[in-house]
Amino acid sequence: MELIVVTGLSGAGRHSVLGALEDSGCTALDNVPPRLLEPLLELETKLQPTRERLVVGMDSRQADFTEEFAPLLDRLRARNVSVQVVFAEAGDDVLLRRYSETRRPHHLALLGTAGEGIRRERELLAPIRALATTILDTSQLSLSELRLRIAALVPQVPSRHTAVRLLSFGYKRGIPGNSWSGPNPGCGGHCPSCSRRAGPTTRWPSAAPAASTAPWPWSRSWRTG
Secondary structure, three states: OEEEEEEEOOOOOHHHHHHHHHHOOOEEEOOOOHHHHHHHHHHHHHHOOOOOEEEEEOOOOOOOHHHHHHHHHHHHHHOOOEEEEEEEEOOHHHHHHHHHHHOOOOOOOOOOOHHHHHHHHHHHOHHHHHHOOEEEEOOOOOHHHHHHHHHHHOOOOOOOOOOOOOOOOOOOOOOOOOOOOOOOOOOOOOOOOOOOOOHHHHHHHHHOHHHHOOOOOHHHHHHOO
16 A cells, blocks of 8 residues: 655645645544554555555644654654655745634744744654655645646656536527516606506506517516416
8 A cells, every 4th residue: 555645835726735635535534643544554455455656644733743753754654554644835925824714723833933932843744744755845836737746746646637517598488588678667767666566567568569579478477477
């Protein structure tokens, strides 16, 4: 089974990377603690022996992530597990803008600013970044561009065929014309509050000159209106 670990800076699009891989047909699990990854792989191998690929998300919010990640990779590779590490990052100005838009506090900011939390996390994850097989800078990427990058960087992921959904409808009595623009039949156009359900209103369209050119049978549609 091939393992893809998605990690990176908070706000850099790690969830979007996970979503793009999941949309491609991969099984994705987020917020997997490092200590649970090996038992998870053993369980998946027993329950799903035909599964070719598993994607897990990890980040610095998990306790001892930076200390346990490098030894974990060594143990997995010693067991001949194929591991790819995708690291998502972005510029400080982009991360600050994203945090200001979501108004969420940075988990490493403590009592400081979001900029301080970003700086701390970048320093904390520097060893993890050095172990990455793929580094994705999402500063200038849209969601569609990110999906294309994922497809190019991990070409082995299964791709689904494009699905096209068509929705059509039609008019039972042809294309309707414009709304009634003639005078108000209830009072000769002097009382806009007259109800169109009144007797003079329901008899007016069939006798009015405009009714002969209307595409719908106005007498029936007005009586049922």
